[in-house]
Amino acid sequence: MHERTAWLPRKVVILGAGAVGSTFAYALAISGVADEIVIMDKNADLAKGQVLDLAHGQPFYPPVQIRVGTSEDFADAQLIVVAAGAKQSPGESRLALLQRNAQIVREITADVVQRNAPGVLLIVTNPVDVLTYVAWKHSGWPRSRVIGSGTVLDSARFRYLLGRHCGVDTQNVHAYVLGEHGDSEVPAWSMTHIAGVPIRDHCPKCNQCGDWKATHKKIADEVRDSAYHIIGYKGATNFAVGLALVRIASAILRNQHSVLTVSAVLEGEYGLRDVALGVPCVLGQQGIERILTASLSPDEQTALEKSAATLRKAIESV
Secondary structure, three states, X not given: OOOOOOOOOOEXXXXXXXXXXXXXXXXXXXXXXXXXXXXXXXXXXXXHHHHHHXXXXXXXXXXXXXXXXXXXXXXXXXXXXXXOOOOOOOOOOHHHHHHHXXXXXXXXXXXXXXXXXXXXXXXXOOOHHHHHHHHHHHHOOOHHXXXXXXXXXXXXXXXXXXXXXXXXXXXXXXXXEEEOOOOXXXXXXXXOEEOOEEHHHHHHHHOOOOOHHHHHHHHHHHHXXXXXXXXXXXXXXXXXXXXXXXXXXXXXXXOOOEEEOOEEEEEOHHHOEEEEEEOOEEEEOOEEEEEOOOOOOHHHHHHHHHHHHHHHHHHHHO
């Protein structure tokens, strides 16, 4: 793989200063991962207000420059995060919303490409998998440099629920959700283990649940429906996704070679093509270094193919 010949500052540009963009900026600032955080929004006053609010906290977190930016900042950014998008209006169909957000992503991508941005483009705006594919297609960049937040958050929810149910530290639970960041997502039970013990061996022996297959279904349903519950309670999800984005940013800015289920354009992996969805990827300074393929169970492979078909249909609509 081609290596960079020039050092890049750990500069992150965030497009969208709403709930997700601002929470990510806050979490990124206190993490100490970035040297510079640039915030942009069509609502200039919102961007200014978020920057000023964050700046006042600088005595309490590691040194970082935080400011309002312009598209000129794309030219030396190591990571460009797109959290901008339209909200669904009353009576508006999801397809119409997809069309509007696809146009926003196309315009942003064109501007990023025009500025000869050297870094990685990370799509967060929903539907994230479809818009990741739109951005990649419109950019002309290699798929390694255009990624989506994918199922990183879904996988975190999966690990949290498993850890809580099994009475085990979440950090000792290794589990992945694949496919769409949405209703057709696929919890990969065949890839799930607790401290090296496959879940299929752990569950029948731990006596934490009577019918462990039914428990698995309940956990999978809760992972899938988490966003609906949170949105119903408070109107939006922002804290956990902000932290998930910091984890992705850390892997890229620090060249950590971390395995995360970001949304990636597939070229034959898992038998799929012409679609972007969440799969385990090794992330480093240049984005996706490689996609890890696993031997899924027949049911999981079928479910992943159905998820891809759902996404492909949406891609065709834009």
